[in-house]
Amino acid sequence: MLLFARYREAAGRAALEVDVPAGATLGQVWERVREQVPALRGEERPLLACDRAYSSADRVVSEGQEIAAFPPVSGG
Amino acid sequence: MSGLYRIEDGPIDPGEAIGAVGGPDRGAIATFTGTARDHHGGRRVVALEYQAYAPMAEEVLRAIGAEVAERFGTPHVAILHRIGRLAIGEASVVVAVAAAHRREALAGCAYAIERLKAMAPIWKREHYEDGAAWIEGCTDAGG
Numbered sequence: 001m002l003l004f005a006r007y008r009e010a011a012g013r014a015a016l017e018v019d020v021p022a023g024a025t026l027g028q029v030w031e032r033v034r035e036q037v038p039a040l041r042g043e044e045r046p047l048l049a050c051d052r053a054y055s056s057a058d059r060v061v062s063e064g065q066e067i068a069a070f071p072p073v074s075g076g
Numbered sequence: 077m078s079g080l081y082r083i084e085d086g087p088i089d090p091g092e093a094i095g096a097v098g099g100p101d102r103g104a105i106a107t108f109t110g111t112a113r114d115h116h117g118g119r120r121v122v123a124l125e126y127q128a129y130a131p132m133a134e135e136v137l138r139a140i141g142a143e144v145a146e147r148f149g150t151p152h153v154a155i156l157h158r159i160g161r162l163a164i165g166e167a168s169v170v171v172a173v174a175a176a177h178r179r180e181a182l183a184g185c186a187y188a189i190e191r192l193k194a195m196a197p198i199w200k201r202e203h204y205e206d207g208a209a210w211i212e213g214c215t216d217a218g219g
Contacts, residue, residue, distance in 0.1 A: 002129065004127060004128075004129050004197065004199060005127055005199035005201070005210050005212075006199075006210040006212070008127075009210070047197075049129070049132055049197070052129075052131055052132035052135050053132070053135070068129060068132070068197075070129065070197060070199070071199070071210070071212045072212040072213035073193075073194070073195070073196060073197055073198055073199060073212075073213070074193075074198070074199050074200045074210075074211040074212055074213060074214065075126065075128070075133075075157060075168075075169065075192060075193060075196045075197075075198025075199065075200065076110050076157075076168065076169050076189060076192055076193040076196075076198075076200075076214075
């Protein structure tokens with residue numbers, strides 16, 4: 001799972017690999033990431049993306065997809 | 077059909093955006109340039125840094141261009157956003173929208189920058205004299 005901005009800083013890396021069972025959702029992947037990164041434990045509702053498009057936490061992920069989690073955006 | 081959507085790790089040029097959208101059937105080009113400001117919430121800001129999920133951000137910018145085409149009837153949109161570290165006064169974002177007439181150009185340009193701020197996966201980090209902080213969400217009315 002790709003991480004950006006404060007999440008990336010908290011994890012100390014740009015992406016984390018976690019194991020999830022087949023049929024897992026984006027939200028379940030995020031749960032695993034939070035387990036690995038104590039500083040992210042309080043982040044219950046990140047923005048999530050699948051294959052470079054915003055996705056909801058209940059989206060089922062599959063092998064080979066590019067998934068990402070990040071805080072509210074602040075470009076401009 | 078013109079369109080230019082790019083996340084750039086280096087200086088961005090309003091002239092390039094203007095050049096990308098202009099054409100003989102267009103009587104107006106509206107532009108917006110966002111620049112690195114030296115204060116925020118009463119604190120002195122010495123530099124800005126932007127990070128982007130670049131491939132997704134470029135997709136989002138392209139989608140914003142399509143929304144401008146649908147709502148304002150002109151496909152001539154350019155959006156450039158800089159990432160990396162910026163000195164105060166440097167351009168962080170440039171939007172240019174060309175249309176047959178000024179109203180569509182101005183309205184399309186205003187729409188595009190508001191949508192970018194709400195949707196594009198890009199984050200700003202402010203550097204202060206004594207530290208730095210990520211900004212999350214739109215924190216001001218018109219910056």
